[in-house]
Amino acid sequence: MTYPVVGMVGGGQLARMTHEAGIPLGIRFKILSDTPQDSAAQVVADVTVGDYRDLETLRAFAAGCDVLTFDHEHVPTGHLRALEADGVVVRPGSEALVHAQDKGVMRTRLAEIGVACPRNRIVADPADAAAFAASVGGFPIVLKTVRGGYDGKGVWIVRSPQDAEEPFRAGVPVLAEEKVDFVRELAANVVRSPHGQAVAYPVVESVQVDGVCDTVIAPAPDLPDELSAQAQQLALTVARELGVIGHLAVELFQTADGRVLVNELAMRPHNSGHWTMDGSVTSQFANHLRAVLDLPLGDPRPRARWTVMANVLGGDYPDMYAAYLHCMARDPAVKIHMYGKDVKPGRKVGHVNTYGDDLAEVRERARHAAGYLRGTIDE
Amino acid sequence: MTYPVVGMVGGGQLARMTHEAGIPLGIRFKILSDTPQDSAAQVVADVTVGDYRDLETLRAFAAGCDVLTFDHEHVPTGHLRALEADGVVVRPGSEALVHAQDKGVMRTRLAEIGVACPRNRIVADPADAAAFAASVGGFPIVLKTVRGGYDGKGVWIVRSPQDAEEPFRAGVPVLAEEKVDFVRELAANVVRSPHGQAVAYPVVESVQVDGVCDTVIAPAPDLPDELSAQAQQLALTVARELGVIGHLAVELFQTADGRVLVNELAMRPHNSGHWTMDGSVTSQFANHLRAVLDLPLGDPRPRARWTVMANVLGGDYPDMYAAYLHCMARDPAVKIHMYGKDVKPGRKVGHVNTYGDDLAEVRERARHAAGYLRGTIDE
CATH class of the missing domain: 3.40.50.20 (Rossmann fold)
Known part of the structure; x- marks a missing residue:
């Protein structure tokens, strides 16, 4: 074989x-x-x-x-x-992956290929950050270390020149960005193979709490078809222009005036795609493998009208097994995915997927299961 | 944890x-x-x-x-x-499992609990087999070693007293059964936990070729609701009365006069349940684990109108990778499950699942993918 x-x-x-x-x-x-x-x-x-x-x-x-x-x-x-x-x-190769490793390189390249981003530039020190703020209409702005951040770490919302000091302490270059007045966050996930074949998943809404992904709704509710197609096209363009192989997650801001701006890129399976494990014909994980092996890609279409993913964060109780049993008994159709990780407060230790025809019900089932596992819901 | x-x-x-x-x-x-x-x-x-x-x-x-x-x-x-x-x-315990290990014990017990089976008895030698044949209307009859058979091995269709000699050569007790004039084979799969909770999957049709499962259609087409419910109830009764924990597959003959008779039992995940991996909310494997752990069982309902499973048997070509690439390119929605086994002619080395609304199309897609992988279809 x-x-x-x-x-x-x-x-x-x-x-x-x-x-x-x-x-x-x-x-x-x-x-x-x-x-x-x-x-x-x-x-x-x-x-x-x-x-x-x-x-x-x-x-x-x-x-x-x-x-x-x-x-x-x-x-x-x-x-x-x-x-x-x-x-x-x-796969993805270094030439592509550097754009997911270094936010400064990513912003420069996206500007070159005409993909809309928040206004941004590398800033040298707190005074330079203040100058950048003045150029985009004033504070607040966002400062990010160009490397090493995730799940809200390495990102600061800066409301004054004094606030701007901490991001520089690590000695890593700092990127300043305008704080976009967005109505919600979206993610456009695509997978691309060395053959140049690519598939686009439905655009999802990603609900963040304290800088960490809390819930993903697939597809994003009430997203105009035109904006959905635009977001998918944007992600396909980024994948092609940057030479991405495998899964690419493009995290987006949807603005009040109906545009999408790129927030972050990830070139691997991504939290915003976990819903695909139970919600689409081919999961992001299977398609990532097919892509890096240059196999034909699998069908990305959804299997249900709505799929909702909710992250399970660690709570105060280190042992989730009893809670997990309760969730299975309460909802025999909830799909629980545990990661085998020790429970620490706020740590992602699993996720749940629910799906069905009624978004309010599907979302409530996911919210309840994730909350019960965390220990924030007790009924 | x-x-x-x-x-x-x-x-x-x-x-x-x-x-x-x-x-x-x-x-x-x-x-x-x-x-x-x-x-x-x-x-x-x-x-x-x-x-x-x-x-x-x-x-x-x-x-x-x-x-x-x-x-x-x-x-x-x-x-x-x-x-x-x-x-x-x-789990399942020895008291239950012996019924899946020894066909003689199984037949005796099913008779005791009133579950319909082909007429049968243990026979001592070829002459006794001929006497059994005479008692059920003559040859052909079926002879089976009570232990050790699978996939058609340990089972003989016996058309004459001379044919009846081989089954006795292994020195294992031999069970004689009438050869049922069935219209098709069905399987009723259920899962039962130590709590006594049980779930029943939709009854499926199992198409055998040369004594080996070729295709499974879920649910069994044109099965009257009453007979479907009767088959599910029969499997639940067997699970309860025999004290089965975990997945129980009940292989059934559907007769021309609209009855179901038990052919075989298996107390583990079973080939007739492989369709559940892509076709139902909770797969047989997940529910088997939940059952043996005494966790609440998962929803067994189907996710599509029709799901078809086709076994991939080894053919003449030892390397299936190129064929597998072709199948993925031809049908991005086919779900291929490979077992990592060396290819030998006739050996089960994988299976494919397809699903959708149109049975003829779903079945043709599964037939094509399995045949192409085996090498019996070349287009």
């Missing part, structure tokens, strides 16, 4: 769910995990424990793989280039 | 697909596999290689598990009883 070996760098829940999707494909799947206890390391047969920041570790891992892909964006860009120079098949 | 550990004896495709279903449940899943290359051993994180016929091997494996369950029926009944005497939680 010539079924290929896919190596994924990272052992988090994205690698765990990618393994789940890879089993029916018949491929071999390996991970490079930080520890033997990581979410994916608990369920994957072939686990290498090692540090992705070490080039020789990456080289040894890649030697056993037909293609290398990623559960996160943190592998140093120089290491990716070194692996490519060795002849390793890296 | 108190997520339990499920140990499954066996490393075949059923264990592989059970692992896939266990990942979102957040549980730990271990297997006892014959070799490190077995279908499930390729994808499961925690694999013990050992011989299930050895009681000490079973004891050591069970020591690390909260519950023990099975991918096949071949563990000796005495070993199951010994494990239970040790305090191991065995």
Whole structure:
């Protein structure tokens, strides 16, 4: 048999769910995990424990793989280039992935290809940030470290020159952006293969709470067809122009005047696509694997009128098993996805998917299950 | 966290697909596999290689598990009883499982609880088989070894006294059954938990070719509601009366005069339930795990009007990867499930699921994909 070996760098829940999707494909799947206890390391047969920041570790891992892909964006860009120079098949490649690693590079490139973004520029210090604020109509503005942020970390809403000091303390370049007066956040998810084949999932609404994704509604309710098509086209354009291989999540702001602006990019399976596990014909994880293997892509169409995903965050109780049993008894159709992670307050430890014809009911079922698991709902 | 550990004896495709279903449940899943290359051993994180016929091997494996369950029926009944005497939680238990291990015990018990079966009795030798034939209207009859058969092995259609000699050669007791004049084969699949909760899947039609399951159609077309309900009720009765825990497949003959007779029982996930992976809200694998863990069971309802499963058998070409790529390109919505097994002619190496509103089209898509993978269709 010539079924290929896919190596994924990272052992988090994205690698765990990618393994789940890879089993029916018949491929071999390996991970490079930080520890033997990581979410994916608990369920994957072939686990290498090692540090992705070490080039020789990456080289040894890649030697056993037909293609290398990623559960996160943190592998140093120089290491990716070194692996490519060795002849390793890296997907997405370093030339694409740098746009998901460095927000400054991403903003520059999106401007070049004419994709609308919030106004932005790299700022040198708090005074420069204040000057940028003045140029976009004043505070508040958003400051971001160009590398290393996720789930609201590395992002500051800055309301005054004094507020602007903290982002510079890490010594990482800082990007300033106008604070967009958006009506909601959307995500346009696409998958692209080396052949140039691409599929677009329905555009979803992403509801954030405290900078962390709380709920995703697929498709985004009341989104005009024209704006939906525009957002999908935008994501396909970004995927093509940046040479993305695999899953690309484009997080968007929908503005009051009916435009979409790019907030962030991720070049891997993404939280805004977890609904596809139960809600579409082919999940983002299966399509990511098909793309990095240059297999024909799977049908991205939805299977239900509405699918809602709610993240399960850790609460005060370390043991969720009893709550989980209760949720199964209350709603035999709720799809619970646990990640095998220790519960810590605010940590993403799982998600639930619900689907059906009535959005209010579908959303309430997801809200209840996620809240009950977290411990914020007790009935 | 108190997520339990499920140990499954066996490393075949059923264990592989059970692992896939266990990942979102957040549980730990271990297997006892014959070799490190077995279908499930390729994808499961925690694999013990050992011989299930050895009681000490079973004891050591069970020591690390909260519950023990099975991918096949071949563990000796005495070993199951010994494990239970040790305090191991065995699900289904030996008292239930013996009915799926020994066709003689099964027939006796089903008669006791009033479940309709083909006329049958244990026969001592070819002459006794001929006497049985005379009592049911003459040859042909069916002879079966009471233990060890599967996929048509251990089953003979006997057309004359001379034909009746081979089944006795193994020295295993032989069961004689009337050859039922059936119009088609059905399967009624149910799942039952220690709480006594049970769910019934839609009754399916199972199309056999050369004694091996070829296609499953869910639900069985043109099955009168009354007969469907009767078949589901029959399976629920068998599950309750025999004390089955986990998935129970009841293979049935539908007769020309509108009755159903029990052909075989299996107390594990079953080929006739593979359609549920893509065709129902909760798959047979997820519900088997929920049952053996005494978790509330998941919704068994279908997600599409029609779902068709077709087995992929090995053909003349050992490498299916190119064919598999072709199938994905031709039909982006076909769901291919490969088992990681070496291709041998006639061996089950995977299955495909298709679903939709038009049965003829759904069935043709499944037939084409399975045939193309096998190499019997070349367009």
